[in-house]
Amino acid sequence: MxxxxxxxxxxxxxxxxxxxxxxxxxxxxxxxxxxxxxxxxxxxxxxxxxxSKEEIAAKVGDRIGAQVTGELARIRDDTALTGLQKLQAVFAVSLMPQRQQRMRRVLPHLWDDPQFLAIEMHDLLEKTIPIYIEPMIRQGTADGSIHTQDPAALAEALFLLADLWLSPQTRPTTPAQQRARCAVFRELTQGIGLDLLTDEQAERMAEMCEGE
The missing domain is CATH 1.10.10.60 (Homeodomain-like)
Incomplete structure (x- = not known):
């Protein structure tokens, strides 16, 4: 051949x-x-x-993720934003309706495939959080917009919670369940001075769950 x-x-x-x-x-x-x-x-x-189909889907997910990491790098390196503003920008970019709908159409729920769930957790803990999110929180502690004794732990807690618990991509979720999770997430984050999820973003996430 x-x-x-x-x-x-x-x-x-x-x-x-x-x-x-x-x-x-x-x-x-x-x-x-x-x-x-x-x-x-x-x-x-x-x-x-x-x-396998799973291997192909993982690479499709990598391509979508590569677009996101490029935007995360741009936000991280934007000298005009405070640390908190950078985190808010990350949520805005990550929750763009077009991106969420694309991921929802082309990838399985993480809960349905342990392989995808393990890959997502590994990428979060080894790549996304330490390279992009933790520097934003460290900047926030320096500029006074974020208050924490441990930027690394806060970065992990926030984005494991957001990506694996809050995201409707993790498992089938009803609009009511999604709204409830968004409300709890906002209670938790606002309780430590981080206003990260807007009403509009929360409602968009709930709307994505309709028909599941």
Whole structure:
């Protein structure tokens, strides 16, 4: 068999086809064979790069996440914002309706797949929180907009709570349950002087849960 001279293009073709199918049919109803058929590639060519639908979905998620981390870096490095303002900007970017709807269409609920849940927790604790969030909180303690004795612990607590408990992407959730979680999250964060989640953002999250 001749060697593929453009493996990166093949991978992108597979990921593009998969993301389109996940959006159209839903992750659960899309099979690996559907992805193979949509690419026009041989089964062997697809299996050379990906062994399962789950592996493909993880890479699709990585692509979406890469766009977010670019925006997190921009917010972290913005010298015009206080530490608290940076955290508020992170919530605004992360909860953009278009991004949330895209993730909801193309990725499974984390609760339904322990592999995705473990990947998300690892990425949060080893990459997102220490590289992007903790520096914002450290800046906030220095400029007086955030008050904590332990910026690293607060960063982990806030974003594990937000990403794995508050997010409707974690598990199927009704609008009423989502509104209740948002209310509790706001009580907790406002109680320590952090106004992070707006009424509008909370309602958008609840609306995403309709029909589940």
């Amino acid at each position: 001749p060697r593929n001279k453009y493996p990166e293009q093949t991978v992108e073709k597979i990921l593009n086809a998969a993301e389109r199918l996940f959006a159209e049919k839903g992750y659960a109803r899309t099979t690996l064979q559907d992805v193979i058929d949509a690419t026009g590639l041989s089964k062997g060519a697809v299996y050379h790069h990906f062994k």
